[in-house]
Amino acid sequence: MSRSAGAARRVLVAIPYLWLGLFFLLPFAIVLRMALSDAATALPPYAPHFEGPGQLGAFLAALDLENLQLLFADALYWQSYLTSLRIAALTTLSALMIGYPLAYAMAAAPRRWQGLLVLLVILPFWTSFLIRVYAWAGILRPDGLLDAALMGLGLTSEPLRLLNTEAAVLIGMVYSYLPFMVLPLYATLQKLDPSLLEAAADLGATPAAAFRTVTLPLSLPGILAGAALVFIPAIGEFVIPDLLGGPETGMIGKVLWTEFFSNRDWPLASAVAIVLLLVLVLPLALLQRWQMARAGRAGDGP
Amino acid sequence: MRRLGPGLLLALIAGFAFLYLPIVALIAYSFNASRLVTVWGGFSTRWYHALLDNQPLLDAAWLSIRLALVSATLATCLGTLAALALARYGRFRGRTLFSAMVVAPLVMPEVITGLSLLLLFVAADVERGFWTVTIAHATLGLGFACIVVQARLVGFERSLEEAAQDLGATPLVTFATVTLPLIWPSVAAAWMLAFTLSLDDLVIASFTSGPGATTLPMRLYSAVRLGVSPEINAACTIMIAAVAVAVIASSLLLKRQRLAAG
Numbered sequence: 001m002s003r004s005a006g007a008a009r010r011v012l013v014a015i016p017y018l019w020l021g022l023f024f025l026l027p028f029a030i031v032l033r034m035a036l037s038d039a040a041t042a043l044p045p046y047a048p049h050f051e052g053p054g055q056l057g058a059f060l061a062a063l064d065l066e067n068l069q070l071l072f073a074d075a076l077y078w079q080s081y082l083t084s085l086r087i088a089a090l091t092t093l094s095a096l097m098i099g100y101p102l103a104y105a106m107a108a109a110p111r112r113w114q115g116l117l118v119l120l121v122i123l124p125f126w127t128s129f130l131i132r133v134y135a136w137a138g139i140l141r142p143d144g145l146l147d148a149a150l151m152g153l154g155l156t157s158e159p160l161r162l163l164n165t166e167a168a169v170l171i172g173m174v175y176s177y178l179p180f181m182v183l184p185l186y187a188t189l190q191k192l193d194p195s196l197l198e199a200a201a202d203l204g205a206t207p208a209a210a211f212r213t214v215t216l217p218l219s220l221p222g223i224l225a226g227a228a229l230v231f232i233p234a235i236g237e238f239v240i241p242d243l244l245g246g247p248e249t250g251m252i253g254k255v256l257w258t259e260f261f262s263n264r265d266w267p268l269a270s271a272v273a274i275v276l277l278l279v280l281v282l283p284l285a286l287l288q289r290w291q292m293a294r295a296g297r298a299g300d301g302p
Numbered sequence: 303m304r305r306l307g308p309g310l311l312l313a314l315i316a317g318f319a320f321l322y323l324p325i326v327a328l329i330a331y332s333f334n335a336s337r338l339v340t341v342w343g344g345f346s347t348r349w350y351h352a353l354l355d356n357q358p359l360l361d362a363a364w365l366s367i368r369l370a371l372v373s374a375t376l377a378t379c380l381g382t383l384a385a386l387a388l389a390r391y392g393r394f395r396g397r398t399l400f401s402a403m404v405v406a407p408l409v410m411p412e413v414i415t416g417l418s419l420l421l422l423f424v425a426a427d428v429e430r431g432f433w434t435v436t437i438a439h440a441t442l443g444l445g446f447a448c449i450v451v452q453a454r455l456v457g458f459e460r461s462l463e464e465a466a467q468d469l470g471a472t473p474l475v476t477f478a479t480v481t482l483p484l485i486w487p488s489v490a491a492a493w494m495l496a497f498t499l500s501l502d503d504l505v506i507a508s509f510t511s512g513p514g515a516t517t518l519p520m521r522l523y524s525a526v527r528l529g530v531s532p533e534i535n536a537a538c539t540i541m542i543a544a545v546a547v548a549v550i551a552s553s554l555l556l557k558r559q560r561l562a563a564g
Contacts, residue, residue, distance in 0.1 A: 008473045009391055016384035016444065017396070020403040023441040027418030030425050044424050102317035105310035117314075119553060124321050126545045128502050130519050131538040134526045135324035138331065145327055178321065229409060236411020238505055243526065253413045260417060260509075270421070273414045280411075287409060288402050 028277075034270035036063035046266045067271035077255065077272065081279065084252040087166065087241075088234035091173040092227050095181040098174065099226065103185035104215075107192070118186065125179050133243050136172050137163060140244065164246035172240040177233070181226035188222030189215070221290070228287040232280055252276055325542060332535035349536035356533060359521055363537075366501055366518035369432060373439035374497035380440065381447025381492055382485075386477075388448070389455040407445040415442065416509030423510060430512030438510040439503060443496030450495060454488035455481075494552065498545070 040047040048063075071077040106117045124132065139145040142159040150156040162168045192215065200210035238253035245251070252272065260269040306314075332350075336343025353359065384404050387394070394400075407415060419438045423430055462484070466476040482489070504519040511517065525534050 009387075009394075012383055013387040013391065013394055013400070016380045016387065016404075016448075017400055019380055019441070019444070020384075020400070023419065023422070023437060024403050024407060027422040030421040031414075031418045034421055098317060098320070101310070101313035105306060105314040105317070108306050108310055109314070110306070119549070120318060121321070123546070123549060124325060126498050126549055127325065127542045128519065128522075128538065130502070130504050130522055130526070131328065131534075131541070132324050134522075134534070135328040135538075137526075139324060139327055175320065175324070178317075182317075232409040233411055236413050238411075238413050239523075253411055256413045256417065257505075266421070269417060273417050276411065276414060284406060284409065288405055 031270045031273055033063070034267055035067055035274045036065065037267045037270075038064075038066065039265045039267050044266065045264050067268050068275065070268065071271055071275055076250070077252075080250045080252045080255045081275070083250060084235045084237075085279070087169060087173065087249070087251060088231050088237075090170055091177060091234045092181075092231045094170065094174045095178050095230050096223065096227065099178055099181035099185055100223075102178075103182045103189055103222075106182075106186050107189035114190070118183070121179050121182050121186075129176060130239060133172050133176065133240055136168070136175065137243055140168050140171070163244065166245070166249050168244040169241050169249050169251075172244045173234055173237065176240060177230040180229040184225040184229065185219065185222040188219045192218055224286070225290055228283055228290070232283050232287065235280065236276055328535055329539045329542065331532060332539040334532065337532060349532040350540075352533050353536045353540075358516075359518070359525075359533075359537060362516050362518045362521035365432070365515065369436055369439065369517065370497045370500035373436045373500045374443060374493050376436070376440035377443025377496040377500075378447045378489060378493040381444045381496070382451050382489055384444065384448040385451035385455055386481075389452050404445050404448050407442055408449070412503070412505035413509075416506040419506070420509040430510060431515040434510045434512065435507050435515060435517065438506050439496075439500040442503070442506060443499050446495050446499060447492035450492040451485060451488050454485045490552070494548070 034046060037046045037048065039045060102121075106114060106121075109117060137144075140163040141147075142161055142163065144163070146162070147156070147159045150160070151158075162171075196214050196218075197210050200214050201207075205213065236253040236256075237251060238257050241249050241251040241254050242257070245254075253276075256269050256272045256276070259265045259272060333345050333347065334343055335346035335348060384400075388397075388401055388404070416438070419434075419441070420430075423434050428434060462480050463476055466480045467473070471479070502519060503517075504523050507517045508520055508523075511520065522534060522537070525531055
């Protein structure tokens with residue numbers, strides 16, 4: 001490749017690289033520093049402030065692990081991490097249970113429908129997320145649509161009082177993240193070669209056995225991708241537990257928000273964020289490997 | 303072998319019913335004359351009239367639209383560059399870090415992205431407002447735009463690009479005359495995705511915005527927290543209708559393009 005092409009390449013890579021370094025990587029370093037600072041009634045509300053290279057020693061000396069220790073000492077915090085992990089895991093599992101049959105049916109539908117079906121899965125995603133969660137609040141309220149329907153049908157005699165419970169959070173989460181599960185599943189199922197299933201049937205496999213030994217293993221990449229796309233953002237979710245959850249559904253994203261906006265404890269909020277990031281490192285690394293493998297397969301080149 | 307039997311048809315119908323139930327409920331409520339959710343007070347457009355008098359909400363909507371236009375354009379340019387780097391330039395130094403930084407914002411909890419960017423802006427002593435939110439949204443949209451464009455770049459024949467280069471076209475000319483026209487639909491799709499992400503974002507905007515720059519989701523959020531307001535239903539219905547029209551129009555456009563291309 002010519003020299004000018006090499007230079008063009010470097011510039012092309014450098015622009016998004018610098019942008020991400022400045023607005024994605026650097027901010028994390030600042031969060032880490034903030035997590036080691038102390039809260040102060042100043043503006044901005046933390047200490048110490050960085051006064052220049054001369055005071056570097058004093059600046060570093062004032063940093064400590066107090067906030068991180070507090071996260072492990074105070075049950076409010078570590079329990080929120082556990083609650084978040086539990087709800088995210090349940091969300092992922094439920095989304096898989098609902099999403100797999102849906103994706104499978106989409107892949108089995110006549111070809112000419114499939115484009116429309118994919119569009120229908122994506123369409124809710126294009127409408128405001130906040131609004132869809134708020135709509136669920138209207139459905140799950142004690143005098144809302146669900147209770148009216150159930151009582152009208154005579155299935156229940158009194159309101160279920162689902163709003164502000166963990167069940168409501170779970171419904172909202174599964175609803176919001178379902179497309180992220182369905183789309184990668186559909187992508188892998190749709191590419192599946194039907195002749196493999198025919199071969200299995202010819203060899204005497206029942207449909208259930210063929211599904212278990214052929215379809216399921218071959219759709220595993222889609223399952224893993226969907227699970228990562230649901231699980232990781234679900235852990236730090238704020239809007240859904242805030243609007244649908246109650247006081248006992250303290251998810252960590254909400255704790256971070258409260259520390260920051262209500263208590264104005266920036267260092268503690270940063271410490272919450274750092275620990276949350278550590279929780280996410282493993283699933284993020286898995287997602288990254290999957291993404292790399294996909295890009296690599298698609299063709300590295302000169 | 304693979305047929306849409308009654309079981310699968312049921313899964314399809316149930317799945318889509320679940321996805322569309324809240325949206326249908328919301329649209330229905332927006333035409334309800336009664337303020338109560340459970341009582342149907344007859345068809346009425348009173349909440350749409352009330353909406354027109356809600357100046358703060360309209361201001362917020364206008365701000366959000368301008369913000370989404372600028373940040374989506376930025377995100378699409380940066381994301382397309384990133385996609386080219388990842389799909390075309392093979393191994394370069396720092397590629398692993400680069401692809402990690404592209405993918406991570408897609409799944410990073412918004413509270414972390416928002417907090418970290420706010421702390422950056424505070425550390426840099428930048429006045430917060432329109433431009434800080436724009437930068438934050440462009441960073442968020444970059445990853446999504448990159449994935450969309452990358453998928454398209456990976457799928458098309460490189461021989462066309464190689465032919466152009468063999469005929470002496472510079473990389474820039476090749477990109478402008480061969481690559482860009484071929485990936486154009488995905489660039490448009492990436493822009494639309496970045497646009498809606500920006501229009502929709504509450505958490506990152508709440509962190510990175512300043513006084514005087516209240517976006518539509520921030521305004522909606524404070525209204526929603528106060529309780530059910532039919533006016534909000536009306537606002538949501540208009541947004542849903544706008545999105546539906548845009549999506550249908552763009553898919554028709556793509557179809558015509560494809561037909562024209564043969």
